[in-house]
Amino acid sequence: MRLRIDLAYDGGAFYGWAVQPDIRTVQGEVESALRRILRVAADDADEPLRLVVAGRTDTGVHASHQVCHIDISEDVLQRAVGHMKVAAVTALEHRLQRLLPGDIAIHRISVAPEGFDARFSALERTYVYRIVDRGGEVDPRLRGCVLHIDDDLDIDAMNRAAAMTIGLHDFGSFATPNPGGTTIREVKRAQWTRIGTSPLVPPSGRESGRESGLEQGYIVPTFESGLVCFTIVADAFARNMVRSLVNGCVQVGLGKRDLDWFAGKMAVPKREGSTGPIAPQGLTLEHVAYPSDDQLAVRAQAIRAKRTLP
Structure with missing residues (x-):
């Protein structure tokens, strides 16, 4: 079984x-x-x-x-x-x-239902990469799951770069294929977001401010307040693909590379030093989605086929 x-x-x-x-x-x-x-x-x-x-x-x-x-x-x-x-x-x-x-x-x-394969039956995977840049306060308790960057990130520029990844592409500039495999993948969503700062227990009414003896600075913040988060969803990911895409976007966000450079990497799928993976600690696999039980075997069979670009 x-x-x-x-x-x-x-x-x-x-x-x-x-x-x-x-x-x-x-x-x-x-x-x-x-x-x-x-x-x-x-x-x-x-x-x-x-x-x-x-x-x-x-x-x-x-x-x-x-x-x-x-x-x-x-x-x-x-x-x-x-x-x-x-x-x-x-x-x-x-x-x-x-x-x-x-x-x-x-x-x-x-x-497991009939036809289920944890790897090949999956429809998509969702990863999130978390960063705190100079615009946010560094919480040392999060050092194991959040990357700290000393400079401010340009989220708009990073989103323009991330938008180029959506769709079916050869990510050879940002990934390493498995033996006999390819770096062709379909990205369904790729977005950078700066999470707004919000308290876990916001003050309100008579309980707010000095009346309750509770200063605003002592309101417990939510876990992701102030973080810069990259969410990417794809049918599958090649080796080092997510962290390398994050690194490419961060270089754009820091002004070290421009959007034309990123577009060139997408157009010519050739791996070189400037598109290596960023540090691993900020990355978390958040979700794996599967089809209905009656489609599990069909999906597994289809995904085993070696992908090509039109």
């Missing part, structure tokens, strides 16, 4: 998603915990317990909602129950959450 696993993680202490020998990765931690719970040896060829993920994240990149799947035999799944008087899938969810380290959280484990 196939299980769908929805999870989140703080990527700061991981060398990315994909399992690698002798270093800490998200996939490695989850698979190791699954083998321990289900009493499966790492070299068991009959029950490999290998996760397939919607989108591999790089070293230091976070996910507030990642999706993966795993194929497992029903008799092995039953080992998760133990003394618990719950269904096997529920038992596995509870045990996995308790066993995993604090920088990984399991949202849900469920039996």
Whole structure:
């Protein structure tokens, strides 16, 4: 049977998603915990317990909602129950959450619908990159998920650059293809926004200001107040694509490059040093969307085809 696993993680202490020998990765931690719970040896060829993920994240990149799947035999799944008087899938969810380290959280484990593939059935992925520039106050508590830039960013110029990415393009200037793959992707949305500053508990009426003894400066701000956020949605992303696009937009926003330069990078998909990836900590995978259950297999089959430009 196939299980769908929805999870989140703080990527700061991981060398990315994909399992690698002798270093800490998200996939490695989850698979190791699954083998321990289900009493499966790492070299068991009959029950490999290998996760397939919607989108591999790089070293230091976070996910507030990642999706993966795993194929497992029903008799092995039953080992998760133990003394618990719950269904096997529920038992596995509870045990996995308790066993995993604090920088990984399991949202849900469920039996996957027929035709579901965490990677190939996905319609789109949404990433958000968060920056605090000189126009905002630096909160050291957010250093693990927000990039600090010393200068002011020109949001209008960055949005003009981002608008060039929307549609079906070859992002070879900003990404590296997988072996046998391409850097052709369809971007559905790409937008920079400076989040307005707003308090978590705004003062109002008699409770406002000095009458309540609560100064405006002590009103707790919301998490993203003052941040510059880049939201990008695409059917899929090539390696380093999001962080490289962010870097290109930031160079435009800082006045180091102009829009003609960015347009040239989009027109000629050739990788070179000025379009490398920006620091990873500001990037979070926020959402993975899937079609209705009856379209899962159709979508998976279609997306496996190698894409070309018209």
